[in-house]
Amino acid sequence: MADLKGKVALCTGAGRRLGLGEAILKRLAADGARVVITDLGSPKQHMGTEHIGTTDEMEQIAEDIRRSGGEAITVALDVRDEAQVEAAIQRSVEAFGALDILINNAGIGYLIHPITEMPIEEWTAVLEVNLMGAFLCTKHAARQMIRQGNGGRIINIASQAAKSGHPHMSAYVASKHGMVGLTRTSAVELGEHGITVNAICPNHVTTGLGSVQNEYFAKYKGLTVDEYLAQMRRSIPMRRVGQGSDTANAVAFLCSEDASYITGEAMNVSGGVEMH
Numbered sequence: 001m002a003d004l005k006g007k008v009a010l011c012t013g014a015g016r017r018l019g020l021g022e023a024i025l026k027r028l029a030a031d032g033a034r035v036v037i038t039d040l041g042s043p044k045q046h047m048g049t050e051h052i053g054t055t056d057e058m059e060q061i062a063e064d065i066r067r068s069g070g071e072a073i074t075v076a077l078d079v080r081d082e083a084q085v086e087a088a089i090q091r092s093v094e095a096f097g098a099l100d101i102l103i104n105n106a107g108i109g110y111l112i113h114p115i116t117e118m119p120i121e122e123w124t125a126v127l128e129v130n131l132m133g134a135f136l137c138t139k140h141a142a143r144q145m146i147r148q149g150n151g152g153r154i155i156n157i158a159s160q161a162a163k164s165g166h167p168h169m170s171a172y173v174a175s176k177h178g179m180v181g182l183t184r185t186s187a188v189e190l191g192e193h194g195i196t197v198n199a200i201c202p203n204h205v206t207t208g209l210g211s212v213q214n215e216y217f218a219k220y221k222g223l224t225v226d227e228y229l230a231q232m233r234r235s236i237p238m239r240r241v242g243q244g245s246d247t248a249n250a251v252a253f254l255c256s257e258d259a260s261y262i263t264g265e266a267m268n269v270s271g272g273v274e275m276h
C-alpha cells in the first residue's frame with residue numbers, strides 16, 4: 001500500500017463502471033487519499049453517447065468508496081472545456097482543501113477506421129479528448145500545485161499505443177504518443193516545483209472501451225471475441241490480458257513517496273507485450 005493519507009486525487013473519465021478510472025480511484029482511496037471522481041455525466045454534445053460515464057455511475061462509484069470508509073465527491077467535467085477544468089479543480093480545493101494528484105484518464109478509443117477512411121471529425125474528437133484534455137488539466141492542476149508549494153503528482157494514462165503503431169487506430173495512437181511528449185515536457189518544467197509527471201502504458205484491459213476494440217478487431221480478423229482474446233493471451237508473455245488493478249497498482253506506486261525521484265517516465269504495464 002502507498003501512504004496517501006491527507007492527499008487529494010482527481011481523476012478524469014473516472015465515472016464509468018469497470019473502467020481504469022474506477023479501479024485507480026478505489027485503490028487511491030483505499031490508500032488514504034480523498035478522491036474527486038470526474039466524468040462527462042451527460043451524453044450531450046459527445047461523439048459516441050453510449051460510451052460515457054454517466055452521473056448515476058459516478059455516484060455509484062462514490063458510494064462504493066464511502067461504504068469502504070473513503071471520502072469521495074463527484075464533479076461533471078468535460079476535459080475539452082477549459083472553464084470546466086478550472087471549475088473542477090476549484091471544487092476539489094473547496095471540498096478537500098487542496099489538489100495533490102491529477103490522473104489524466106479520460107479517453108476515446110472506440111472511433112476505429114483505416115486511415116484512408118478516418119473522418120476528420122472523429123480524428124479531432126479523439127485528439128481533443130485524449131491529448132488536449134490532458135494538456136488543459138495539467139495546465140490548471142499544475143498552477144494549483146505550484147500555489148500550494150508542496151509538490152504533486154501528475155499521471156497520464158497513455159497506452160501500449162503510445163509506443164507502437166496499431167492498425168485502424170491512427171488518431172488514438174497519435175494522441176497516446178502525444179501524451180508521452182506532454183508527459184516529458186511537463187516533467188521538465190514542473191520538476192523544480194517538486195511535481196513529478198509520468199505516463200502509464202497499459203496493454204488491453206476489457207473495460208467498456210476495451211470491449212468495443214475486442215468486437216471490432218475480432219470481426220476484422222474473422223474470429224469470435226473469445227478466439228480473438230485467446231490469440232491475444234498467447235501473444236502476451238504473462239499469458240493474460242491486463243486488469244484495472246494492474247494500472248491502479250502502478251498509479252499508487254507513482255503517487256507514493258518511494259517514487260519521488262521518478263519523473264518523465266512512460267511505464268509499461270503490459271505483461272511484457274510492450275518492452276520499449
Ligand SMILES: NC(=O)c1ccc[n+]([C@@H]2O[C@H](COP(=O)([O-])OP(=O)(O)OC[C@H]3O[C@@H](n4cnc5c(N)ncnc54)[C@H](O)[C@@H]3O)[C@@H](O)[C@H]2O)c1
Nearest residue numbers: 013016019020052053078079106107159204205207209210
Ligand atoms: N481498456 C484498455 O484496453 C486501455 C488500454 C490502455 C489505455 N487505456 C486508456 O485508459 C483510459 C480509460 O479507458 P477505459 O478503458 O477505462 O475506458 P472507459 O470507457 O471506461 O473510460 C473512458 C472514460 O473517458 C470518458 N470521457 C470521454 N470523453 C470525455 C470528455 N470529453 N471529458 C471527460 N471524460 C470523457 C468517458 O466518459 C469514460 O468514462 C483511456 O484514456 C484509455 O485510452 C485503456
